[in-house]
Amino acid sequence: MGLPVRKSKVAAPPACPLTESLALLRGAWAPNVIWYLSAEPRRFGELRHDIPRISARVLSARLRELESRGLVTRCVLDTSPPSAEYALTDLGRELLPAIHALTSVGQKLIAEWGTTATTPTIRRTRVAAR
Amino acid sequence: MGLPVRKSKVAAPPACPLTESLALLRGAWAPNVIWYLSAEPRRFGELRHDIPRISARVLSARLRELESRGLVTRCVLDTSPPSAEYALTDLGRELLPAIHALTSVGQKLIAEWGTTATTPTIRRTRVAAR
DNA sequence: AAATGCGGTATCCCCGTGGTTACCGGAATC
DNA sequence: GATTCCGGTAACCACGGGGATACCGCATTT
Numbered sequence: 001m002g003l004p005v006r007k008s009k010v011a012a013p014p015a016c017p018l019t020e021s022l023a024l025l026r027g028a029w030a031p032n033v034i035w036y037l038s039a040e041p042r043r044f045g046e047l048r049h050d051i052p053r054i055s056a057r058v059l060s061a062r063l064r065e066l067e068s069r070g071l072v073t074r075c076v077l078d079t080s081p082p083s084a085e086y087a088l089t090d091l092g093r094e095l096l097p098a099i100h101a102l103t104s105v106g107q108k109l110i111a112e113w114g115t116t117a118t119t120p121t122i123r124r125t126r127v128a129a130r
Numbered sequence: 131m132g133l134p135v136r137k138s139k140v141a142a143p144p145a146c147p148l149t150e151s152l153a154l155l156r157g158a159w160a161p162n163v164i165w166y167l168s169a170e171p172r173r174f175g176e177l178r179h180d181i182p183r184i185s186a187r188v189l190s191a192r193l194r195e196l197e198s199r200g201l202v203t204r205c206v207l208d209t210s211p212p213s214a215e216y217a218l219t220d221l222g223r224e225l226l227p228a229i230h231a232l233t234s235v236g237q238k239l240i241a242e243w244g245t246t247a248t249t250p251t252i253r254r255t256r257v258a259a260r
Numbered sequence: 261a262a263a264t265g266c267g268g269t270a271t272c273c274c275c276g277t278g279g280t281t282a283c284c285g286g287a288a289t290c
Numbered sequence: 291g292a293t294t295c296c297g298g299t300a301a302c303c304a305c306g307g308g309g310a311t312a313c314c315g316c317a318t319t320t
Contacts, residue, residue: 002211002265002318008180009169015244017236018161018229024239028278031148039139044297050138058278060298080287081132081296094235099148101228106147108224109154114145132288132295158308174267188308190268210317211266 024069024095027062029054031099034088037072038096041087071095154199154225157192159184161229164218167202168226171217201225 025031029051036042036050047059063086066072071092075085088096143149155161159181166172166180177189193216196202201222205215218226 003173003207003209003213005176005179006170006172008166008172008176010166015240016162017233017240018165020236020239021232022161022236024235031152032146035148036138036140040136042136042138043133046135046138049135055279056298077133079133083133083296094238095232098228098231098235101231102151103147105154105224105228106150106152109150110145110147185309186268213266
């Protein structure tokens, strides 16, 4: 009839490792946040500054999620006004090789063809509100 | 007043390399498709078999997108019934180090805590249609 | 003649996501 | 007293992606 179905040469996943690790990075700007925490702990406002197009709402949500997934720790500093410092956990640092691999692909892309994507998320900016 | 804003120790992106490479992997199951094409070319039905929970609609859409992004080639075989074979391009293969890095994180996760995520996409299965 | 395999496409519709805007409290500065 | 900085939260809402289902043409098999 047709061609025979060939057996895959890569492992069949009872639980898919790729899916598992991608779940850790789910949500807009999550990989970017990890990237900016990779070198040193950063405060909320610093991250906002690092990632200019992120909104406070989304940054806050993302940090809470990353914290609940065990990738990031949150530490409130006793200053005034109070500030909060975020850092990668050991688990968070385990993602750095993947992030670096992605970054180096992106660098080659930009070097060869210039930038094409502008926003990490699917959503486009709406025209206005109200 | 508050603490001074510390300069980031990682590069400020005029164009963000991380964002660029993630744009290549956008869409449900895209990384999984790349994974299953990593060892050898695969046909449409084989990929459906490899990724049991993907629908034909989404697999088709994803393959067209990956093709238009230059990660995958499509080759129609002259058989009956006709079949199509998909393969990674050189650009597609450049993503493999990142995919492998993610996979190895996922393997550690599963080995240590068992599986938590079940679906690669945000969407949950709805109860029924019609 | 009917069923099966292959490689899709068309339609419908839900709902998760993230952008936008407004607002909070306390301390320090102007 | 007013404004600024900090680190958020609350409410509203448009959008688009993907799941489900039905269907297609062709050729071979039963």
